[in-house]
Amino acid sequence: MTGVRVLVGTRKGAFVLTADGKRDRWDISGPHFAGWEIYHLNGSPADPSRLYASQSSSWFGQLIQRSNDGGRTWEPVGNQFQYDGVPGTHLWYDGTPHPWEFARVWHLAPSLTDPDTVYAGVEDAALFRSIDGGQEWLELPGLRDHGSAPSWQPGAGGMCLHTIILDPTDPGRIFAAISAAGVFRTDDAGKTWRPINRGLRSAGIPDADAEVGHCVHRLAMHPSRPGVLFMQKHWDVMRSDDAGESWQEVSGDLPTDFGFTIDVHAHEPDTIYVVPIKSDSEHYPPDGKLRVYRSRTGGNEWEALTNGLPQRDCYVNVLRDAMAVDSLDSCGVYFGTTGGQVYASADAGDTWAPIVRDLPPVLSVEVQTLS
Amino acid sequence: MIRVVLPAHLRTLAHVDGEVKLDVEGQATQRVVLDALEARYPMLRGTIRDHATQQRRAFVRFFACEQDLSHELPDAPLPDAVATGAEPLLVVGAMAGG
Numbered sequence: 001m002t003g004v005r006v007l008v009g010t011r012k013g014a015f016v017l018t019a020d021g022k023r024d025r026w027d028i029s030g031p032h033f034a035g036w037e038i039y040h041l042n043g044s045p046a047d048p049s050r051l052y053a054s055q056s057s058s059w060f061g062q063l064i065q066r067s068n069d070g071g072r073t074w075e076p077v078g079n080q081f082q083y084d085g086v087p088g089t090h091l092w093y094d095g096t097p098h099p100w101e102f103a104r105v106w107h108l109a110p111s112l113t114d115p116d117t118v119y120a121g122v123e124d125a126a127l128f129r130s131i132d133g134g135q136e137w138l139e140l141p142g143l144r145d146h147g148s149a150p151s152w153q154p155g156a157g158g159m160c161l162h163t164i165i166l167d168p169t170d171p172g173r174i175f176a177a178i179s180a181a182g183v184f185r186t187d188d189a190g191k192t193w194r195p196i197n198r199g200l201r202s203a204g205i206p207d208a209d210a211e212v213g214h215c216v217h218r219l220a221m222h223p224s225r226p227g228v229l230f231m232q233k234h235w236d237v238m239r240s241d242d243a244g245e246s247w248q249e250v251s252g253d254l255p256t257d258f259g260f261t262i263d264v265h266a267h268e269p270d271t272i273y274v275v276p277i278k279s280d281s282e283h284y285p286p287d288g289k290l291r292v293y294r295s296r297t298g299g300n301e302w303e304a305l306t307n308g309l310p311q312r313d314c315y316v317n318v319l320r321d322a323m324a325v326d327s328l329d330s331c332g333v334y335f336g337t338t339g340g341q342v343y344a345s346a347d348a349g350d351t352w353a354p355i356v357r358d359l360p361p362v363l364s365v366e367v368q369t370l371s
Numbered sequence: 372m373i374r375v376v377l378p379a380h381l382r383t384l385a386h387v388d389g390e391v392k393l394d395v396e397g398q399a400t401q402r403v404v405l406d407a408l409e410a411r412y413p414m415l416r417g418t419i420r421d422h423a424t425q426q427r428r429a430f431v432r433f434f435a436c437e438q439d440l441s442h443e444l445p446d447a448p449l450p451d452a453v454a455t456g457a458e459p460l461l462v463v464g465a466m467a468g469g
Binding site for chain 2: 034035036057058059060061062063076079080082
């Protein structure tokens with residue numbers, strides 16, 4: 001029987017939400033790891049029963065949990081994230097050198113083909129990989145060894161590597177995004193990296209179109225078209241048709257082009273979703289109306305999706321890792337809010353309903369489509 | 372026999388209820404006790420002290436016999452009452468909200 005499993009990371013634990021293909025009745029499991037920050041959970045595309053979770057706290061540091069049964073039971077695996085060599089410095093908020101310090105794992109990206117291989121994007125920004133199911137983590141130091149790294153600066157949330165996209169057609173190609181350095185790409189499985197930020201313009205840095213220094217919030221790719229990338233930048237929604245070699249703005253008629261998350265419809269590579277957010281400082285939806293915006297043209301032309309979403313007095317945020325899509329015939333779209341709601345649409349965004357309303361602040365949402 | 376009281380989150384992580392009781396060889400020090408603790412409960416590695424530097428995590432404190440031992444050297448002897456098991460070594464998460 002087909003169904004979906006929604007993996008929700010929150011400030012105070014993890015939750016696993018499951019439903020059959022109709023997606024109208026939900027079973028809620030959790031909190032797992034109660035009281036801990038769960039920045040991200042993710043499942044292996046090669047084995048949906050294999051899940052990984054990033055569990056952390058300011059008191060007790062980083063843990064990685066692994067499940068082999070779809071989230072019913074978990075076991076802690078390796079949690080040593082040691083930078084390769086002498087880590088050196090990046091720039092602090094005030095522009096002075098600051099030592100590279102591990103804080104937490106923001107994002108986990110299991111291999112597309114091997115359940116035991118998983119990538120971890122961490123703060124301070126670096127990419128780690130485990131090839132033994134999370135027991136041992138080794139840095140892919142080529143990224144942090146890039147010549148621009150000493151000039152990288154943190155975004156407001158820290159200097160995090162928050163997005164990892166593995167190219168389904170090219171095992172050597174990985175995209176990684178860092179706040180606030182920008183997007184980097186490797187074509188040799190992580191040995192060497194180069195920034196791919198041409199076309200980005202950011203008003204908050206000394207050189208608006210610098211090679212690095214852009215606060216990229218999120219990237220999204222449709223697996224059938226890995227050369228096309230979509231980006232929600234701090235400001236601006238961007239698109240690349242050449243695997244990041246160049247970017248064009250596609251914010252179009254959005255009410256505000258600030259936001260955190262972006263995703264692509266499972267079956268329509270030019271249908272994309274964003275959640276516009278009022279900023280620079282407010283970080284809640286404009287006019288108190290929670291609206292997902294959908295473009296069916298790969299950007300520029302957007303429509304507000306409001307059916308079932310609060311259209312008054314709503315002041316939550318939707319964070320960068322908190323939207324996902326399933327791949328059932330009628331594409332499901334999911335997102336979580338800092339107010340603890342997880343909304344789902346089983347009709348590609350036309351109508352929405354909350355799965356749960358009162359979780360801790362949601363940090364991440366992933367979806368597994370089960371067959 | 373050394374008695375160790377862990378904070379609630381670490382008791383959950385290690386699947387223990389109440390105090391942990393450890394037998395250690397030689398003089399009881401913070402290092403010796405934490406080595407024994409982590410040997411029995413490997414999932415605690417990195418949660419109390421850093422993997423590489425072995426330094427106490429900033430928000431973790433060590434108390435015993437109504438004293439704050441957090442800033443004692445790792446190889447300093449623990450109080451006799453801890454070494455004999457009369458008093459527990461308390462591993463405490465520093466107080467803060469959230």
